[in-house]
Amino acid sequence: MRTRQLASPLLLWLTSASGAVGTESIPRHDIVSRYNPVRNASSPTTPMQIGNGFFAFGEDASGLQTFLPWATMSDWGWKNDTLPPGETLEDILDYRGVVWDGVQYEFGGPEAPQQWLIADPNRVNLGRIGLLFRDEDGQTRNMTEEDLSGIHQELDLWTGSITSSFVVLGENVAVSTHAAQSSSAVGITVKSRLLERGRLGIFLDFPWNDGSDKFQAPFVGYWNDTRNHTTALRIGERLGQNVLAQINHTQVATTIFTSVGGGDSFYISRDSPATHRYSLLPSEKMLSFSICVGYSLQQMAPIPTILEIETESTQVWEQYWSNNGFVDVFSGSADARADELQRRIVLSRYLMRVNEAGYTPPQESGLVDDGWYGKFHMEMFFWHSCHWALWNNWDLLGRSLDVYSRFLTTSIERAQVQEGYKVGARWSKMTDPTGRSAPGEINELLIWQQPHPFIFAEYEYRATGSLETLDKWRDVLYEGAEWMAVYPKHNTTTGFYDLSPPLYVVSEDTNPNATWNPAFELAYWNLGLTLAQVWMERLGETPPAAWAEVRENLAPLPIDNGLYVVYEGIESDFWATAEYTNSHPALVGLYGWLPQTANVSIDIAKSTAEMVWTSWNISNLWGWDFPMLAMSAARIGDQEKAIEWLLDPFYQFDDVGMPLGGPQVPTPYFPGSGGLLYAIAMMAAGWEGSNQSAPGFPQYGWNVRTENMSMAL
Ligand SMILES: *[C@@H]1O[C@H](CO)[C@@H](O)[C@H](O)[C@H]1NC(C)=O
Ligand SMILES: *[C@@H]1O[C@H](CO)[C@@H](O)[C@H](O)[C@H]1NC(C)=O
Ligand SMILES: *[C@@H]1O[C@H](CO)[C@@H](O)[C@H](O)[C@H]1NC(C)=O
Ligand SMILES: *[C@@H]1O[C@H](CO)[C@@H](O)[C@H](O)[C@H]1NC(C)=O
Ligand SMILES: *[C@@H]1O[C@H](CO)[C@@H](O)[C@H](O)[C@H]1NC(C)=O
Ligand SMILES: *[C@@H]1O[C@H](CO)[C@@H](O)[C@H](O)[C@H]1NC(C)=O
Ligand SMILES: *[C@@H]1O[C@H](CO)[C@@H](O)[C@H](O)[C@H]1NC(C)=O
Numbered sequence: 037m038r039t040r041q042l043a044s045p046l047l048l049w050l051t052s053a054s055g056a057v058g059t060e061s062i063p064r065h066d067i068v069s070r071y072n073p074v075r076n077a078s079s080p081t082t083p084m085q086i087g088n089g090f091f092a093f094g095e096d097a098s099g100l101q102t103f104l105p106w107a108t109m110s111d112w113g114w115k116n117d118t119l120p121p122g123e124t125l126e127d128i129l130d131y132r133g134v135v136w137d138g139v140q141y142e143f144g145g146p147e148a149p150q151q152w153l154i155a156d157p158n159r160v161n162l163g164r165i166g167l168l169f170r171d172e173d174g175q176t177r178n179m180t181e182e183d184l185s186g187i188h189q190e191l192d193l194w195t196g197s198i199t200s201s202f203v204v205l206g207e208n209v210a211v212s213t214h215a216a217q218s219s220s221a222v223g224i225t226v227k228s229r230l231l232e233r234g235r236l237g238i239f240l241d242f243p244w245n246d247g248s249d250k251f252q253a254p255f256v257g258y259w260n261d262t263r264n265h266t267t268a269l270r271i272g273e274r275l276g277q278n279v280l281a282q283i284n285h286t287q288v289a290t291t292i293f294t295s296v297g298g299g300d301s302f303y304i305s306r307d308s309p310a311t312h313r314y315s316l317l318p319s320e321k322m323l324s325f326s327i328c329v330g331y332s333l334q335q336m337a338p339i340p341t342i343l344e345i346e347t348e349s350t351q352v353w354e355q356y357w358s359n360n361g362f363v364d365v366f367s368g369s370a371d372a373r374a375d376e377l378q379r380r381i382v383l384s385r386y387l388m389r390v391n392e393a394g395y396t397p398p399q400e401s402g403l404v405d406d407g408w409y410g411k412f413h414m415e416m417f418f419w420h421s422c423h424w425a426l427w428n429n430w431d432l433l434g435r436s437l438d439v440y441s442r443f444l445t446t447s448i449e450r451a452q453v454q455e456g457y458k459v460g461a462r463w464s465k466m467t468d469p470t471g472r473s474a475p476g477e478i479n480e481l482l483i484w485q486q487p488h489p490f491i492f493a494e495y496e497y498r499a500t501g502s503l504e505t506l507d508k509w510r511d512v513l514y515e516g517a518e519w520m521a522v523y524p525k526h527n528t529t530t531g532f533y534d535l536s537p538p539l540y541v542v543s544e545d546t547n548p549n550a551t552w553n554p555a556f557e558l559a560y561w562n563l564g565l566t567l568a569q570v571w572m573e574r575l576g577e578t579p580p581a582a583w584a585e586v587r588e589n590l591a592p593l594p595i596d597n598g599l600y601v602v603y604e605g606i607e608s609d610f611w612a613t614a615e616y617t618n619s620h621p622a623l624v625g626l627y628g629w630l631p632q633t634a635n636v637s638i639d640i641a642k643s644t645a646e647m648v649w650t651s652w653n654i655s656n657l658w659g660w661d662f663p664m665l666a667m668s669a670a671r672i673g674d675q676e677k678a679i680e681w682l683l684d685p686f687y688q689f690d691d692v693g694m695p696l697g698g699p700q701v702p703t704p705y706f707p708g709s710g711g712l713l714y715a716i717a718m719m720a721a722g723w724e725g726s727n728q729s730a731p732g733f734p735q736y737g738w739n740v741r742t743e744n745m746s747m748a749l
């Protein structure tokens with residue numbers, strides 16, 4: 037029999053409540069629009085973007101990609117490179133790596149197949165669209181941004197559109213762009229007397245996407261390497277709906293179609309067979325010229341009309357801002373820092389919806405440029421995307437959340453066939469859309485991605501309360517928990533279950549062969565197995581006895597000198613060395629980001645957090661470390677410190693809200709934005725057991741209002 041009754045004492049701390057407070061509704065439009073980014077020149081480091089979560093278009097100050105080749109990227113545009121010389125696909129797919137202590141891992145061994153599997157498939161820049169300037173005689177005229185004056189570029193957050201205006205060749209030009217919301221297309225309207233005089237048009241160009249670059253930032257692809265790929269133009273044929281011209285772009289075995297139409301009529305031609313650049317001019321003299329450009333893997337894909345794109349963008353963005361979660365820290369706060377915090381919140385909300393709401397988990401740089409070949413990291417999925425749950429954007433989160441179901445088969449194979457465990461599924465690390473984990477020692481030995489699905493599922497069940505949710509997640513959670521119960525080794529001397537070598541911790545900076553019982557991972561294992569057990573009980577199933585046996589007998593958290601330490605046996609003086617204090621301080625995550633799990637002492641957690649504050653190399657941290665520090669400070673009751681972490685000088689967001697990569701990675705590094713929104717949700721709407729409104733904010737100077745936010749665990 038199935039029951040949804042609260043059946044277990046484990047559930048006591050899981051009882052849910054909604055965090056909405058306040059009577060009059062928040063003036064959302066005023067607050068959002070207050071932070072519309074405005075530029076008077078291109079930034080050399082970040083584009084201004086429009087998009088829809090699975091497709092985004094980066095612009096320079098011209099309103100297109102005229103002077104700087106900002107990328108047009110998607111969650112579906114990937115390609116494989118040619119195979120290494122002398123290798124067949126079979127050889128590559130047979131790659132196995134090394135065996136350590138009887139377990140097969142995918143790292144080491146032959147270099148060529150390993151490198152191909154790391155770098156392939158890689159994510160591509162779909163193409164470039166820019167303004168084309170011509171002399172009176174029709175010759176193309178090379179221009180630079182210096183030739184423009186009076187540039188005003190504004191992103192209207194409320195409608196997801198960008199308008200750029202400037203003076204060039206003695207005339208005013210205005211360019212406005214919107215992104216389609218249900219396809220990968222951009223709508224462009226250009227207004228100028230230069231159009232009438234035949235001096236202004238649009239160019240399209242296509243780069244060679246070189247899969248051998250691990251990072252391609254700030255720009256993606258090579259425009260001069262024209263021989264490695266092909267393009268061809270089709271016009272006057274039956275193509276997709278609204279499509280007047282189409283360019284196919286083939287890189288190795290991948291062809292991507294660029295379709296143009298949906299607006300005014302035009303002439304289009306290839307500049308020269310030696311390049312992949314196409315020129316497009318209005319076919320009539322006019323003051324206003326509109327077209328849509330859509331990208332797809334299918335040749336016959338329709339594209340929207342310009343009116344459809346504008347309407348859809350305006351409606352979808354208005355709904356996004358008007359419905360679901362909202363946090364106002366600005367309106368009633370006396371604290372001068374509230375304005376900057378609100379700016380970060382609003383711009384992060386915008387950029388997350390442009391870059392990080394696709395059908396696969398986001399890559400670190402979203403849809404701005406390429407990092408790690410454009411692949412995504414399953415351990416980072418929490419930091420990129422869990423905020424959607426607390427802001428009640430289940431439609432957006434739902435697009436990618438079923439990756440756990442999609443990757444279940446390969447994850448069962450990883451655990452049982454590759455690594456030889458009897459049961460369960462082990463989730464991947466650096467991943468492509470097929471679910472393949474890139475070879476690598478860290479990729480294979482990291483474990484903290486494993487409990488994430490329990491958190492996502494728990495939030496979804498709190499949001500829906502439905503049997504359907506319970507059923508949907510059942511196999512994913514069951515198989516994940518099975519592996520979590522079989523992975524810790526029973527220590528016959530102590531009687532405990534150890535998280536034992538080889539493994540990598542969150543900070544990836546310890547010797548995997550010496551890393552026993554890491555503190556954060558033990559706490560997270562405990563939480564994951566707790567939630568797994570609750571889930572099965574909700575379904576009316578009896579969970580395997582091993583889950584409780586392992587959870588109740590997990591090794592105790594390692595404590596030295598009254599403080600939690602990274603792992604059992606780490607040098608007592610590690611706090612004073614650079615070796616272990618330069619990366620993610622997950623020691624503050626075990627109480628803060630995570631709720632209190634069975635073995636956590638709040639006093640020890642507090643002392644440990646304070647020790648981290650003075651011992652860690654803060655200047656070297658990654659974006660999401662700051663929200664993690666803030667959540668820890670909030671839970672231990674130091675709300676002032678929580679705010680300081682969210683505005684720390686080493687945690688920066690630029691003029692359009694892009695989170696800087698700092699010393700670690702190129703900008704943007706979006707886990708910094710996702711983490712901010714998760715921490716803000718928790719601090720504003722509260723967490724399980726918190727008992728005042730906005731419990732993460734200082735009592736004085738801050739007036740925080742929330743609408744439709746959910747409480748954190
Ligand atoms: C452009 O804006 C910056 C501030 O964002 C300002 O310092 C600068 O003077 C402006 N330049 C022009 C030409 O308006
Ligand atoms: C790349 O090759 C792998 C292995 O054959 C295949 O699974 C994957 O679908 C390919 N991806 C693309 C984008 O061609
Ligand atoms: C870890 O152990 C494996 C064999 O079990 C060995 O090949 C590897 O070099 C060791 N790594 C370190 C960092 O000691
Ligand atoms: C325009 O720029 C292109 C590419 O940089 C160059 O090849 C060409 O010679 C330039 N044309 C003129 C007229 O300067
Ligand atoms: C393209 O330009 C890059 C530098 O921007 C250079 O390294 C490369 O050799 C060029 N490729 C060709 C084919 O000219
Ligand atoms: C481009 O093609 C040339 C010749 O086929 C080849 O030597 C070169 O390695 C290719 N470049 C890339 C980046 O694949
Ligand atoms: C690209 O278009 C050209 C011209 O119509 C055609 O010959 C070629 O087969 C097309 N390539 C692909 C891969 O569709």
Ligand SMILES: *[C@@H]1O[C@H](CO)[C@@H](O)[C@H](O)[C@H]1NC(C)=O
Pocket residue numbers: 358359360361743744
């Ligand atoms: C809040 O959520 C409820 C239930 O999902 C919905 O009916 C309501 O419209 C939402 N309100 C706002 C302001 O988002």
Ligand SMILES: *[C@@H]1O[C@H](CO)[C@@H](O)[C@H](O)[C@H]1NC(C)=O
Pocket residue numbers: 527528529530534
């Ligand atoms: C059991 O735990 C003890 C104490 O942590 C440790 O010294 C020992 O190596 C462990 N034994 C095994 C077999 O892992």
Ligand SMILES: *[C@@H]1O[C@H](CO)[C@@H](O)[C@H](O)[C@H]1NC(C)=O
Pocket residue numbers: 614618653655656699
């Ligand atoms: C702290 O981080 C900075 C920035 O990355 C780095 O330059 C410095 O060497 C680090 N300090 C120590 C003691 O590791």
Ligand SMILES: *[C@@H]1O[C@H](CO)[C@@H](O)[C@H](O)[C@H]1NC(C)=O
Pocket residue numbers: 725726727
């Ligand atoms: C509110 O929460 C704090 C911190 O968790 C706790 O010390 C206090 O007792 C709680 N107060 C009430 C009235 O529950």
Ligand SMILES: CC(=O)N[C@H]1CO[C@H](CO)[C@@H](O)[C@@H]1O
Pocket residue numbers: 588589590592593634635636637
């Ligand atoms: C500090 C602490 O609470 N330690 C406990 C962790 O859990 C084990 C097993 O339940 C207990 O034996 C420890 O006392």
